[in-house]
Amino acid sequence: MGAALGIFLASLAGSPHCAAMCGPFVAFYSAGASSGRGWLHGAYNGGRLLSYVALGVVAGALGAGVERIGALAGVARAAAIVAGILMVAWGVHALVALSGRQLGVLHAPPALQRAVSRLLRARGGMSPGLRALLTGLATALLPCGWLYAFVAAAGGTASPARGALVMVLFWSGTLPVMAALGVGLQRLAGPMRSRLPLVTASAVVVIGLLSIAGRLRPIHLPAPGTPGTVTAPDRHDRHR
Numbered sequence: 001m002g003a004a005l006g007i008f009l010a011s012l013a014g015s016p017h018c019a020a021m022c023g024p025f026v027a028f029y030s031a032g033a034s035s036g037r038g039w040l041h042g043a044y045n046g047g048r049l050l051s052y053v054a055l056g057v058v059a060g061a062l063g064a065g066v067e068r069i070g071a072l073a074g075v076a077r078a079a080a081i082v083a084g085i086l087m088v089a090w091g092v093h094a095l096v097a098l099s100g101r102q103l104g105v106l107h108a109p110p111a112l113q114r115a116v117s118r119l120l121r122a123r124g125g126m127s128p129g130l131r132a133l134l135t136g137l138a139t140a141l142l143p144c145g146w147l148y149a150f151v152a153a154a155g156g157t158a159s160p161a162r163g164a165l166v167m168v169l170f171w172s173g174t175l176p177v178m179a180a181l182g183v184g185l186q187r188l189a190g191p192m193r194s195r196l197p198l199v200t201a202s203a204v205v206v207i208g209l210l211s212i213a214g215r216l217r218p219i220h221l222p223a224p225g226t227p228g229t230v231t232a233p234d235r236h237d238r239h240r
Contacts, residue, residue, distance in 0.1 A: 004169055006207060007153060011173025014200030017146050018174045022139060026178075029132040040132040045171075045178055047136020052147075052167040055140050056154040060163020063155035080211045083156025087208030090149045094201035149204045156211050 029044055063079035070078020126134070140147075150170040154163035 004165075006210075007150070007166055007169045008173045010200070010203040010207060011150065011170045012176070013173075013203060014146055015174040015177035017200060019177050019180075021142065021144055021146075022178065025135050025139065029128070029135045040128055041179060043129050043132040044136040045175060047133045048139050048174075048178075049136075049168070049171050051137045051140030052171045053164045055147075055151050056163035056165070056167030057160040058163075059151045059155035060157050060160040060166075063158040063163065064160070066155070067158040077214060079158040080156040080214070083152045084208040084211030084213075086152040087149050087204050087211065089208075090145050090152075091201045091203075091205030091208060094145065095198070095205070098198055098201065146200065146204075153207065153211070 026041075026044070029040060063083065066082055067077075067079040070076070070081075075081075147170075150166065154166040157163050157166060
Protein backbone atom coordinates (compact mmCIF):
# COMPACT_ATOMS: atom_id res chain seq x y z
CA MET A 1 0.00 0.00 0.00
CA GLY A 2 2.94 2.32 0.60
CA ALA A 3 3.92 2.43 -3.09
CA ALA A 4 0.36 3.23 -4.16
CA LEU A 5 0.05 5.99 -1.54
CA GLY A 6 3.43 7.46 -2.50
CA ILE A 7 2.47 7.66 -6.18
CA PHE A 8 -0.89 9.24 -5.36
CA LEU A 9 0.59 11.83 -2.98
CA ALA A 10 3.40 12.74 -5.40
CA SER A 11 0.83 13.21 -8.17
CA LEU A 12 -1.41 15.27 -5.90
CA ALA A 13 1.50 17.52 -4.87
CA GLY A 14 2.50 18.09 -8.47
CA SER A 15 -0.99 18.54 -9.88
CA PRO A 16 -0.64 22.36 -10.15
CA HIS A 17 1.95 21.62 -12.83
CA CYS A 18 -0.80 19.80 -14.75
CA ALA A 19 -3.09 22.79 -14.31
CA ALA A 20 -0.43 25.10 -15.76
CA MET A 21 0.21 22.78 -18.70
CA CYS A 22 -3.39 21.90 -19.47
CA GLY A 23 -5.15 25.17 -18.61
CA PRO A 24 -5.19 26.26 -22.28
CA PHE A 25 -6.79 22.94 -23.22
CA VAL A 26 -9.62 23.54 -20.75
CA ALA A 27 -10.22 26.90 -22.38
CA PHE A 28 -10.10 25.26 -25.81
CA TYR A 29 -12.75 22.60 -25.29
CA SER A 30 -15.07 24.77 -23.15
CA ALA A 31 -14.98 27.84 -25.42
CA GLY A 32 -18.44 28.74 -26.66
CA ALA A 33 -20.26 26.30 -24.37
CA SER A 34 -22.98 28.24 -22.63
CA SER A 35 -24.26 25.30 -20.55
CA GLY A 36 -23.39 21.74 -19.58
CA ARG A 37 -19.80 22.52 -18.75
CA GLY A 38 -19.79 19.92 -15.99
CA TRP A 39 -20.32 17.24 -18.63
CA LEU A 40 -17.53 18.70 -20.74
CA HIS A 41 -15.08 18.60 -17.83
CA GLY A 42 -16.10 15.00 -17.18
CA ALA A 43 -15.51 14.08 -20.82
CA TYR A 44 -12.11 15.78 -20.82
CA ASN A 45 -10.92 14.08 -17.64
CA GLY A 46 -12.37 10.77 -18.83
CA GLY A 47 -10.30 11.13 -21.99
CA ARG A 48 -7.24 11.83 -19.86
CA LEU A 49 -7.90 8.67 -17.85
CA LEU A 50 -8.20 6.51 -20.98
CA SER A 51 -4.99 7.89 -22.44
CA TYR A 52 -3.08 7.48 -19.17
CA VAL A 53 -4.26 3.88 -18.74
CA ALA A 54 -3.14 3.12 -22.29
CA LEU A 55 0.28 4.58 -21.51
CA GLY A 56 0.46 2.48 -18.34
CA VAL A 57 -0.39 -0.73 -20.19
CA VAL A 58 2.25 -0.07 -22.86
CA ALA A 59 4.85 0.94 -20.27
CA GLY A 60 4.12 -2.12 -18.13
CA ALA A 61 4.46 -4.40 -21.15
CA LEU A 62 7.79 -2.79 -22.08
CA GLY A 63 8.90 -3.13 -18.46
CA ALA A 64 8.06 -6.83 -18.56
CA GLY A 65 10.32 -7.17 -21.60
CA VAL A 66 13.12 -5.33 -19.80
CA GLU A 67 12.62 -7.63 -16.81
CA ARG A 68 12.97 -10.73 -19.00
CA ILE A 69 16.10 -9.39 -20.69
CA GLY A 70 17.54 -8.51 -17.28
CA ALA A 71 16.80 -12.01 -15.99
CA LEU A 72 18.66 -13.54 -18.94
CA ALA A 73 21.62 -11.28 -18.11
CA GLY A 74 21.44 -12.20 -14.43
CA VAL A 75 20.18 -8.77 -13.36
CA ALA A 76 17.28 -8.83 -10.88
CA ARG A 77 14.60 -6.11 -10.92
CA ALA A 78 15.90 -4.64 -14.17
CA ALA A 79 12.63 -2.86 -14.95
CA ALA A 80 12.48 -1.16 -11.54
CA ILE A 81 16.11 -0.07 -11.82
CA VAL A 82 15.64 1.40 -15.30
CA ALA A 83 12.45 3.16 -14.17
CA GLY A 84 14.21 4.56 -11.12
CA ILE A 85 17.10 5.89 -13.21
CA LEU A 86 14.67 7.63 -15.58
CA MET A 87 12.76 9.19 -12.69
CA VAL A 88 15.93 10.39 -10.97
CA ALA A 89 17.18 11.83 -14.26
CA TRP A 90 13.95 13.78 -14.76
CA GLY A 91 13.91 15.00 -11.17
CA VAL A 92 17.55 16.15 -11.28
CA HIS A 93 16.93 17.87 -14.62
CA ALA A 94 13.97 19.71 -13.09
CA LEU A 95 15.96 20.71 -9.99
CA VAL A 96 18.84 22.03 -12.12
CA ALA A 97 16.36 24.03 -14.20
CA LEU A 98 14.86 25.48 -11.01
CA SER A 99 18.33 26.69 -9.99
CA GLY A 100 18.26 29.05 -12.96
CA ARG A 101 20.51 27.17 -15.36
CA GLN A 102 19.49 27.09 -19.01
CA LEU A 103 18.65 23.59 -20.19
CA GLY A 104 17.26 22.17 -23.38
CA VAL A 105 13.49 22.18 -23.77
CA LEU A 106 11.61 19.11 -24.94
CA HIS A 107 9.53 19.90 -28.02
CA ALA A 108 6.74 17.88 -29.56
CA PRO A 109 7.66 15.99 -32.77
CA PRO A 110 6.66 17.81 -35.99
CA ALA A 111 4.10 15.10 -36.83
CA LEU A 112 2.40 15.67 -33.47
CA GLN A 113 2.41 19.43 -33.98
CA ARG A 114 0.69 18.95 -37.34
CA ALA A 115 -1.91 16.62 -35.77
CA VAL A 116 -2.68 19.18 -33.06
CA SER A 117 -2.99 21.90 -35.70
CA ARG A 118 -5.52 19.80 -37.61
CA LEU A 119 -7.48 19.25 -34.39
CA LEU A 120 -7.57 22.98 -33.75
CA ARG A 121 -8.79 23.66 -37.29
CA ALA A 122 -11.47 20.98 -37.04
CA ARG A 123 -12.94 22.22 -33.74
CA GLY A 124 -15.77 24.08 -35.48
CA GLY A 125 -17.27 20.86 -36.81
CA MET A 126 -17.15 18.96 -33.52
CA SER A 127 -19.74 18.72 -30.81
CA PRO A 128 -18.54 20.17 -27.48
CA GLY A 129 -18.51 16.74 -25.84
CA LEU A 130 -16.44 15.15 -28.60
CA ARG A 131 -14.05 18.09 -28.57
CA ALA A 132 -13.55 17.70 -24.80
CA LEU A 133 -13.05 13.93 -25.05
CA LEU A 134 -10.51 14.16 -27.89
CA THR A 135 -8.67 16.94 -26.09
CA GLY A 136 -8.37 14.72 -23.01
CA LEU A 137 -7.12 11.81 -25.12
CA ALA A 138 -4.52 14.06 -26.74
CA THR A 139 -2.92 14.98 -23.41
CA ALA A 140 -1.02 11.67 -23.46
CA LEU A 141 0.88 12.99 -26.49
CA LEU A 142 2.20 16.09 -24.72
CA PRO A 143 6.00 16.21 -24.23
CA CYS A 144 5.50 16.51 -20.47
CA GLY A 145 8.35 15.25 -18.29
CA TRP A 146 6.13 15.16 -15.20
CA LEU A 147 3.69 12.80 -16.94
CA TYR A 148 6.39 10.55 -18.31
CA ALA A 149 8.13 10.29 -14.96
CA PHE A 150 5.05 8.37 -13.83
CA VAL A 151 4.97 6.41 -17.08
CA ALA A 152 8.48 5.30 -16.15
CA ALA A 153 7.15 4.24 -12.74
CA ALA A 154 4.45 2.25 -14.55
CA GLY A 155 7.16 0.54 -16.61
CA GLY A 156 8.97 -0.36 -13.41
CA THR A 157 6.08 -2.59 -12.37
CA ALA A 158 6.90 -4.92 -15.30
CA SER A 159 3.18 -5.65 -15.66
CA PRO A 160 0.57 -4.11 -17.99
CA ALA A 161 -2.14 -4.37 -15.30
CA ARG A 162 0.02 -2.82 -12.59
CA GLY A 163 1.28 -0.21 -15.01
CA ALA A 164 -2.31 0.77 -15.74
CA LEU A 165 -3.00 0.96 -12.00
CA VAL A 166 -0.03 3.30 -11.48
CA MET A 167 -1.45 5.64 -14.11
CA VAL A 168 -4.92 5.49 -12.54
CA LEU A 169 -3.32 6.60 -9.27
CA PHE A 170 -1.49 9.38 -11.11
CA TRP A 171 -4.73 10.53 -12.74
CA SER A 172 -6.54 10.40 -9.39
CA GLY A 173 -3.93 12.69 -7.86
CA THR A 174 -4.32 15.25 -10.65
CA LEU A 175 -8.12 15.12 -10.70
CA PRO A 176 -8.94 17.52 -7.80
CA VAL A 177 -6.89 20.38 -9.26
CA MET A 178 -8.00 19.70 -12.83
CA ALA A 179 -11.64 19.67 -11.72
CA ALA A 180 -11.09 22.91 -9.79
CA LEU A 181 -9.48 24.41 -12.88
CA GLY A 182 -12.48 23.39 -14.90
CA VAL A 183 -14.89 25.28 -12.67
CA GLY A 184 -12.65 28.33 -12.52
CA LEU A 185 -10.76 27.89 -9.22
CA GLN A 186 -7.32 28.76 -10.50
CA ARG A 187 -5.67 30.00 -7.30
CA LEU A 188 -3.76 26.89 -6.36
CA ALA A 189 -1.84 26.20 -3.18
CA GLY A 190 -1.70 29.85 -2.08
CA PRO A 191 1.74 30.97 -0.89
CA MET A 192 3.14 27.44 -1.42
CA ARG A 193 2.53 27.58 -5.16
CA SER A 194 6.04 28.82 -5.97
CA ARG A 195 7.55 25.98 -3.92
CA LEU A 196 5.61 23.17 -5.60
CA PRO A 197 8.03 22.60 -8.52
CA LEU A 198 10.82 21.99 -5.99
CA VAL A 199 8.60 19.63 -3.97
CA THR A 200 7.47 17.65 -7.00
CA ALA A 201 10.95 17.28 -8.51
CA SER A 202 12.32 16.17 -5.14
CA ALA A 203 9.48 13.67 -4.71
CA VAL A 204 10.22 12.10 -8.09
CA VAL A 205 13.94 11.82 -7.23
CA VAL A 206 13.10 10.12 -3.93
CA ILE A 207 10.68 7.67 -5.54
CA GLY A 208 13.25 6.90 -8.23
CA LEU A 209 15.99 6.25 -5.67
CA LEU A 210 13.68 3.99 -3.67
CA SER A 211 12.86 2.07 -6.86
CA ILE A 212 16.56 1.60 -7.66
CA ALA A 213 17.31 0.49 -4.09
CA GLY A 214 14.44 -1.99 -4.07
CA ARG A 215 12.72 -0.25 -1.20
CA LEU A 216 9.68 0.73 -3.25
CA ARG A 217 7.82 -2.54 -3.35
CA PRO A 218 5.69 -3.09 -6.45
CA ILE A 219 1.93 -2.74 -6.32
CA HIS A 220 0.32 -6.13 -5.81
CA LEU A 221 -2.96 -7.04 -7.44
CA PRO A 222 -5.07 -9.75 -5.76
CA ALA A 223 -5.63 -12.90 -7.75
CA PRO A 224 -8.83 -12.99 -9.85
CA GLY A 225 -11.84 -14.07 -7.84
CA THR A 226 -10.35 -13.25 -4.46
CA PRO A 227 -11.27 -10.26 -2.33
CA GLY A 228 -8.57 -7.81 -1.45
CA THR A 229 -7.13 -4.38 -1.89
CA VAL A 230 -3.99 -3.01 -3.48
CA THR A 231 -1.11 -3.99 -1.23
CA ALA A 232 2.60 -4.57 -1.47
CA PRO A 233 3.57 -8.26 -1.40
CA ASP A 234 5.32 -9.65 1.64
CA ARG A 235 8.31 -11.95 1.50
CA HIS A 236 6.18 -15.10 1.09
CA ASP A 237 4.29 -13.60 -1.88
CA ARG A 238 7.49 -12.92 -3.75
CA HIS A 239 8.38 -16.66 -3.75
CA ARG A 240 5.05 -17.86 -5.14
